[in-house]
Structure formats: structure tokens, C-alpha cells
Amino acid sequence: MFLERITITYVEPCWADANKIRLKADFSRDIGELFPYLNAVLPNATYNPHAATLTIVKEGRLIVLYPQRLTMAKARNTTDARQVLDWLKERINQTWERRDRIEPCYETRSRPTALELYQWLPRTNCRQCGEATCLAFAAKLLLGEQALDRCLPLFERDHRHLREAMEELVAALGTSPA
Ligand code: SF4
Incomplete structure (x- = not known):
């Protein structure tokens, strides 16, 4: 095995x-x-x-x-x-x-959607990242036009677990979280 x-x-x-x-x-x-x-x-x-x-x-x-x-x-x-x-x-x-x-596949075949990323954000639309909504932030994150650390609430203690999930998703995207 x-x-x-x-x-x-x-x-x-x-x-x-x-x-x-x-x-x-x-x-x-x-x-x-x-x-x-x-x-x-x-x-x-x-x-x-x-x-x-x-x-x-x-x-x-x-x-x-x-x-x-x-x-x-x-x-x-x-x-x-x-x-x-x-x-x-x-x-x-x-x-x-x-x-x-099996023919090995070395390509990234699919990516999470903005809505899937949005699920792991605080979803308060607080605008601290400079975006009008968390969904807008998620969409820009997907495009590599925003950085994860711009979402300051995500780095607060209460959101540690959301942050870890987001860091994993962003790592899988190949987009720098910094
Ligand atoms: S800073 Fe975070 S919680 Fe606030 S709007 Fe931006 S993505 Fe949403």
C-alpha cells in the first residue's frame, strides 16, 4: 500500500x-x-x-x-x-x-471563485482594505490586485482561523499574500 x-x-x-x-x-x-x-x-x-x-x-x-x-x-x-x-x-x-x-496533469486546471474566497473573509464590508465590499476585495485578490494583509480585521485574534484558510487558498492560487 x-x-x-x-x-x-x-x-x-x-x-x-x-x-x-x-x-x-x-x-x-x-x-x-x-x-x-x-x-x-x-x-x-x-x-x-x-x-x-x-x-x-x-x-x-x-x-x-x-x-x-x-x-x-x-x-x-x-x-x-x-x-x-x-x-x-x-x-x-x-x-x-x-x-x-494516468496522464499526469501539471497545470492548474481550476481556481477558486471570488465567492469562494469571500466565504473566508470577515464579511463586514468595513472598507479598511480600501474596497467598498468584502466581495470586491475577494475579486481583486483573485486577480492579484489586492494583498491579503490589507484586510486588517483578518489578522485580529478572532479571525485567526479565517486567515489561515485564506492563506492556504492564496498559496494555492500562487498569488502572494503579502
Ligand atoms: S478590510 Fe476585510 S472585512 Fe473589511 S471590507 Fe475589506 S475585506 Fe472586508
Whole structure:
């Protein structure tokens, strides 16, 4: 078996949705070499070869894969998260077994939309970033015309978890967050 375990290492409330959780997990081995193959077979994958990240949205759960770990946001609870991790482990192992028959894809095939980025902003339309609305800020972030650190509320303690999710999304976009 290529990947034996995905071990949850950290769980906390998802501050974007108080009824859900956010977690971190470690792979039992480095899976980075498989990213172009997973990119070819997983729908809605966003691959960034430069940042070595693969982002997946599975039924509302945002999963960012790094070679040796992952983060997941908006899981319903730990049972739900473990089911998604079991699904992911199975897909990783299936992809490994079938890799000789898969054409690896090294391109970023899809990007999050402005609305998806907007979900991870404070959504107060406070204008501290210089934009009239959070959605306008999200749209400019997507285009690389705004920097994440212009959203000062995002860096306040209460929004730490939103910020971490946004930093992961921006890293997957390949757009500098600074
Ligand atoms: S500073 Fe942040 S919270 Fe305020 S409008 Fe801009 S994006 Fe929205």
C-alpha cells in the first residue's frame, strides 16, 4: 500500500461556521510525487506546482494537500472528517496503483471563485482594505490586485482561523499574500 495512514494531529472549531470543525493531519509518507496524477483524476482539484499544493473542495469541505500533511475546513465533526480522510486515502492509493495508465496533469486546471474566497473573509464590508465590499476585495485578490494583509480585521485574534484558510487558498492560487 502506498499510503498507510492519515493521522489527525489537530482539531479546532471552524470559525467560519461554528457548527463545523477545522483540522490538520499528517500523511504516513510524502505524497508530493502523486500530485500531478491526483490533479488529473480528482474533480475540482486546484494544483499549484510552484507552491506544491493541491486544493480540493469536497461537498463544501475545503481540503488543502501538502506533500506531508493536509488541512481540512468545514468538516461536520471528527467522524465526518475521518470518513473524508478514508475516502482520500483510498483515492490516493487507487491513483498510485493506476499511475502507469494516468496522464499526469501539471497545470492548474481550476481556481477558486471570488465567492469562494469571500466565504473566508470577515464579511463586514468595513472598507479598511480600501474596497467598498468584502466581495470586491475577494475579486481583486483573485486577480492579484489586492494583498491579503490589507484586510486588517483578518489578522485580529478572532479571525485567526479565517486567515489561515485564506492563506492556504492564496498559496494555492500562487498569488502572494503579502
Ligand atoms: S478590510 Fe476585510 S472585512 Fe473589511 S471590507 Fe475589506 S475585506 Fe472586508
